[in-house]
Amino acid sequence: MQKKRVVISLGHSALGATLPEQREAVTKAVRAVADLVADGANVVITHSNGTQVGMIHTAMNEFAKAHAEYTGAPMAVCSAMSQGYIGYDIQNALRAELLRRGIYRNIATIITQVTVDPYDEALYQPTKVIGRVLTKEEAEAEQKKGNFVTEVEGGYRRIIAAPKPQEIIELDSIRLLLDAGHIVIAGGGGGIPVLEQGETLRGASAVIEKDLIATRLAEELRADELVILTSVDHVMLNYGRENATPLGKITVSEAEGYIREGQFGDATMLPKVQAACSFIRRGGKRAVITSVHNAKAAFEGSAGTSIVEG
Numbered sequence: 001m002q003k004k005r006v007v008i009s010l011g012h013s014a015l016g017a018t019l020p021e022q023r024e025a026v027t028k029a030v031r032a033v034a035d036l037v038a039d040g041a042n043v044v045i046t047h048s049n050g051t052q053v054g055m056i057h058t059a060m061n062e063f064a065k066a067h068a069e070y071t072g073a074p075m076a077v078c079s080a081m082s083q084g085y086i087g088y089d090i091q092n093a094l095r096a097e098l099l100r101r102g103i104y105r106n107i108a109t110i111i112t113q114v115t116v117d118p119y120d121e122a123l124y125q126p127t128k129v130i131g132r133v134l135t136k137e138e139a140e141a142e143q144k145k146g147n148f149v150t151e152v153e154g155g156y157r158r159i160i161a162a163p164k165p166q167e168i169i170e171l172d173s174i175r176l177l178l179d180a181g182h183i184v185i186a187g188g189g190g191g192i193p194v195l196e197q198g199e200t201l202r203g204a205s206a207v208i209e210k211d212l213i214a215t216r217l218a219e220e221l222r223a224d225e226l227v228i229l230t231s232v233d234h235v236m237l238n239y240g241r242e243n244a245t246p247l248g249k250i251t252v253s254e255a256e257g258y259i260r261e262g263q264f265g266d267a268t269m270l271p272k273v274q275a276a277c278s279f280i281r282r283g284g285k286r287a288v289i290t291s292v293h294n295a296k297a298a299f300e301g302s303a304g305t306s307i308v309e310g
C-alpha cells in the first residue's frame with residue numbers, strides 16, 4: 001500500500017527572522033515533520049522566505065555598493081539563496097530529530113523554479129511584504145533607491161510583486177525523490193519566480209506567495225493531506241473581535257462561505273484558506289491549518305482547523 005503523502009508548509013513563525021532565531025525555530029518546527037514521518041508518511045516540506053529574502057537582498061546589494069569587487073544580487077538570486085540556506089537548516093534539524101527517534105531518512109532540498117506569466121498584473125503592483133520592519137527614515141531611504149514600502153504595525157516594510165505560480169520546473173525531480181521515500185524540501189519561498197524566454201528561464205523581481213505553491217505541490221503530487229503551520233492555533237471567525245470563535249473541522253463549502261463573508265486577512269489567512277479549499281476541491285482528503293505547537297494534536301484531529309470535503 002502506498003504511504004500517506006503530506007505536503008507541509010512552514011510559515012514565518014516556524015523560521016524566525018535572524019540566523020540564530022531561524023536555527024532555534026526550525027529545531028521546534030521539524031518535530032511536527034518528524035511526527036508525520038514517524039507515523040509513516042512521505043513528506044514534502046515547503047516554507048516562507050519573506051523575511052529572509054529581504055535580509056539577503058539588503059545584505060548583498062548594500063555591500064556591493066560599498067565594494068567595487070562585489071556585484072549586487074537580483075531578487076531571484078536572493079530567493080535561490082533563501083531556499084538554500086533555509087533548506088540547509090531544515091535538513092540538519094530534521095535529520096537530527098529523526099536520528100534521535102531512531103529513524104534514518106534521506107532529506108534533500110530542491111532549488112525550485114516556478115514560471116510566472118509576464119502579463120500577470122500582479123507583477124506591476126507590489127503587495128508582498130519582505131524583510132524586517134523598518135523605521136520611517138529607513139523606509140524613505142528604500143523609496144529613494146526605487147523600492148516600494150508599506151506601513152505595517154510598528155513601522156514600515158518593503159513590498160514586492162507577487163505573481164501567480166504557473167509551472168513548477170523541477171516537479172518531476174521532486175516527485176521522483178518523494179516516490180523513492182526521500183523527504184523533500186521544495187518550492188521554498190513560493191519558488192523562484194522565472195519568466196520563460198525561449199530556452200532561458202529569466203529570474204523575475206518578485207516573490208510568489210508560498211501558500212499558493214504549497215497547494216500546487218500538494219495537488220500535483222496527489223498528496224492526501226496539506227498541512228499549513230502558521231502563527232495561530234486555529235482559523236478564527238470574527239478574528240480580533242470580542243466574539244472571535246475558533247474553527248475546528250469544517251467542510252470546504254463552509255470555508256468558501258466564510259471567504260465570501262470576508263472573514264480572513266487578505267495577505268495572511270485568506271491565501272491559506274484558499275489554498276486549503278483548492279486542495280480539497282481537487283481531490284485532497286484533508287487540509288489542516290494550525291500552529292507548530294499544536295501540530296501533533298491537529299494531525300490526530302483534536303486541535304487546529306481541518307477542512308474536508310463536503
Ligand SMILES: Nc1ncnc2c1ncn2[C@@H]1O[C@H](COP(=O)(O)OP(=O)(O)O)[C@@H](O)[C@H]1O
Pocket residue numbers: 010011012013048229230231232234235236237238239263264265267268269270
Ligand atoms: N480569520 C483569521 N483567523 C486567524 N488568523 C487570522 C485571521 N485573519 C487574519 N489572521 C492572521 O493571519 C496570521 C497568519 O498569517 P501570516 O502572518 O501570513 O503567517 P505565515 O507566515 O504563517 O504565512 C495570523 O497571525 C493572524 O494575525
Ligand SMILES: NC(=O)OP(=O)(O)O
Pocket residue numbers: 011012047048049050051129188189190207208209210211
Ligand atoms: N514567499 C512567501 O510567501 O513568504 P512569506 O510567507 O514569508 O510571506
